Amino acid sequence: MHCWLLAALALWAVSGGDSLPACNYPPKLLCSSWKMAVACQVEKVCPKFYHRPQAANPVSLSLYYESLCPGCRNFLVTQLFPTWVMLSDIMNITLVPYGNAQEKNVSGKWQFKCQHGEPECKGNMIETCLLYQLKDFFQSFPVIFCMESAGSVVENLEACLQLYAPTVQLAEIKSCVTGDLGNKLMHHNAQLTDALSPPHNYVPWILVNGKHTDALQTRAQTALFRMVCEMYTGEKPDACKDAGAESQLL
């Protein structure tokens, strides 16, 4: 599943490769620069380069989740990421890894206890550091998606970085994960989670345009792509008009 985007890109490159400048770049780098994307004719499928004029606010979706909760992983991998690949220019996603964790101030440093134990705390911390240190969501989200879709979330950080953010140093992420920076960032996630109104009583907990209701939650978990297309008030992107696009996702 984590090769979905790359496979699509590779196919695209192969099928359109007989004109214009030579496309002889490795597939994993195709979307990393405009030049490579154009040479390989994949610019339309690189989310980073596929911006249209925005006439309306993007549909915002906030996901409060835990790195190892099965329902969270399922939503992130099968709904949120594929929908974002198609609709990134009309969506604004905020990820808050923390969920049902708890924190305690132990002589000035925060200690966290996670629903699925220590590995989950580590997964939450890695993903929090990725979101902060990679800055660009177009880099961090594919890495998080890759981790969440793998058998073991935390063991796959290095491989996922190599695949989706090859310029990022593993050591940089690790130092955030084990240091004060990660500790502060996770405390911030705790504050964001504790400030939810209504308070969350399960995970994944989804906010759409800043609001949580049972109806929005159910719709997001069952038909996110259609929901985002419908809620966007500007001119619909082509993916929303193409009846086949949604079925290609899953």
Ligand SMILES: *[C@@H]1O[C@H](CO)[C@@H](O)[C@H](O)[C@H]1NC(C)=O
């Ligand atoms: C996306 O959401 C964040 C907060 O959730 C907000 O700060 C930012 O302005 C939003 N971006 C757009 C383009 O609406």
Ligand SMILES: *[C@@H]1O[C@H](CO)[C@@H](O)[C@H](O)[C@H]1NC(C)=O
């Ligand atoms: C955490 O505990 C330390 C001392 O144990 C204290 O100085 C500090 O104010 C506490 N911080 C918060 C936010 O409660």
